[in-house]
Amino acid sequence: VAQDLPPYSEECRKGTYPPHGPTFKGKIPWYTINLDSAPHKRWNQLISDKKVEVTNLIQAIKNLANDFFPSGKLIELVDKHLAPLVDTLPFPFNEEIKGIADVSGLPLGEVMFFNVFYEIFTV
Amino acid sequence: CTSLVAEDTTGKLYHARNLDFGLFLGWDIKKHSWEIPEYLRPLTVNLDFQRNNKTIFKSTNFAGYVGMLTGMRPGIFTLTMNERFNIDGGYIGIIEWILGKRDGFWMSFLTRSVLENATSYAQAKDQLTNTKMLAPAYFILGGNRSGEGCVITRSRKACLDVWELDLKHGSWYVLETNYDRWKDPLFLDNRRTPAMKCLNETTQKKISLPAIYDVLSTKPVLNKLTTYTTLMEVSSGTFEAYLRDCPDPCIPW
Numbered sequence: 001v002a003q004d005l006p007p008y009s010e011e012c013r014k015g016t017y018p019p020h021g022p023t024f025k026g027k028i029p030w031y032t033i034n035l036d037s038a039p040h041k042r043w044n045q046l047i048s049d050k051k052v053e054v055t056n057l058i059q060a061i062k063n064l065a066n067d068f069f070p071s072g073k074l075i076e077l078v079d080k081h082l083a084p085l086v087d088t089l090p091f092p093f094n095e096e097i098k099g100i101a102d103v104s105g106l107p108l109g110e111v112m113f114f115n116v117f118y119e120i121f122t123v
Numbered sequence: 124c125t126s127l128v129a130e131d132t133t134g135k136l137y138h139a140r141n142l143d144f145g146l147f148l149g150w151d152i153k154k155h156s157w158e159i160p161e162y163l164r165p166l167t168v169n170l171d172f173q174r175n176n177k178t179i180f181k182s183t184n185f186a187g188y189v190g191m192l193t194g195m196r197p198g199i200f201t202l203t204m205n206e207r208f209n210i211d212g213g214y215i216g217i218i219e220w221i222l223g224k225r226d227g228f229w230m231s232f233l234t235r236s237v238l239e240n241a242t243s244y245a246q247a248k249d250q251l252t253n254t255k256m257l258a259p260a261y262f263i264l265g266g267n268r269s270g271e272g273c274v275i276t277r278s279r280k281a282c283l284d285v286w287e288l289d290l291k292h293g294s295w296y297v298l299e300t301n302y303d304r305w306k307d308p309l310f311l312d313n314r315r316t317p318a319m320k321c322l323n324e325t326t327q328k329k330i331s332l333p334a335i336y337d338v339l340s341t342k343p344v345l346n347k348l349t350t351y352t353t354l355m356e357v358s359s360g361t362f363e364a365y366l367r368d369c370p371d372p373c374i375p376w
Contacts, residue, residue: 012321016340017333019352023340025366028169028183028351035174035239043189050166050186057162057187064149064158088225093232096189104187114187118230119213119258122206 039092040099047103054100058110061117082109082116125314125344126203126263128272129296129322130288131330136272138201138265138355139335140193141367142183143348146376155371156347163350164366172239180238183353183364190231193353194238197360198267200247203353204234205261205299209278216257216279227255227279234262244271251275252282261299267357274299295327312376318344332356332363343374 016023031046047054065074086094086108097115101108113120126140145159154161166185171178182194195201216227228236233254241247244266251262252275262275272288274297286297286304300315302308308315321338322330332354339345339352346369353364 010317010342012317012324013337013341015337017336019336019365022370023345023368025164025368028167028364028366030169030171032171032173035172035179043187046168046170046186050168053162053165054187057159057166060149060158060162067149085221088220089229090232093189093229093235100187100189111187115189115231116213116217116229118190118206119217122208122212122214122258122260 039095040102042092042096043100044103047100051104054104054114055106058106058114061114062110078113079107079109082112083107086112124203124205125298125300125318125339126205126261126274127296127298127318127322127335127338128201128263128265128288129330129335130269130272130290130327131295132328134269136201136265136267136269136357137330137332137335138195138203138263138272138357139332139339140203140205140263140353141339141344141349142192142351142353143346143376144206144350145348150375157375160348160350167351167364167366169362169364181362182238183351188231189235190229191235191238192231193364194234195355195357195360195362196238196241196247197362198357199242200244200267200271201265201355201357202234202238202247202251203263204230205263206301207259207261207277207303208301209259211259211279213258213279220257227257230256230258230260244268248273248275248285251277252285255280261301263297263299265355265357272297274304276303295330296322298322314344314346317341332361342369343376345369345373347373347375 101111124143128138130136145157149158170182172180180194180196182191193203237247237250259278265272270288274286276284325334349367
């Protein structure tokens, strides 16, 4: 069913559940996060499993940033100046972000950047 | 994003959302899609947060992101967050934070904190309404009793509006996209009207999670930015999430 230019044109869909067909891209895996474990270690299993995907996303964001600021200054700023900000975040978020950076091997500033992306993006 | 809370004729509450993210962040010419949603889909996970081996809350989230955008405290409340664009945006909050003014909450840390610690719909509503924040946002909150559902419109420092279910006057659902409810949406990005049209066609009598999935599968409610759809039913604890795609022809937002 085609989507024309606005104003809205498509008929309301029926019978799409259970999810199937071209608009269904797959099921989402479940993970348990144990709040009794140390914040630094809570995300270890998930990040170990998704290390490549997290790295790919952050690299994509860096590529976009470099398109806008080809000098690489923005990423330099993120790496140098966002990392120390992690210590100003409330507990346990600061420790969790540090744990994610350790397990993923990504620079702390870049993991911080991903976690505060909403605040940056609302402009 | 599109989030909604709906109540059926028996008083059962449903809460669902499409998460749309990545507008203007790189268009892939070959795949006819935005780059960021393509990277976010493989990162999408459902999380079961437990204490003493018991579930405290469930969430659909992105690996590496410690805040929450979508979640449910089974039997108590459901919560989603939609982005609110404003010139008095989060970047000002960040600058204030860097300069040492740290009395506000980061948006996604607030939602995580509410999901983790609030033990009632009223408590969650109070925290989401009254906590000072770094960025504006829409919070869509559902409870477990008839009439418990609202959209909270937040600026960084104040609550601008709380829009509640009002069954006595025929409002059996509340629906939020990314615009203040008292303003018209941008004419190029009107997901509100089609979603409301589909909900009205469904009627309160026939509302259910499958019916809501139909609404969230209708273009342009479903669009090129849609990463996942989450369906929640608080009383039974049902929590389902699915990765989405919108092959051509499909609107880019």
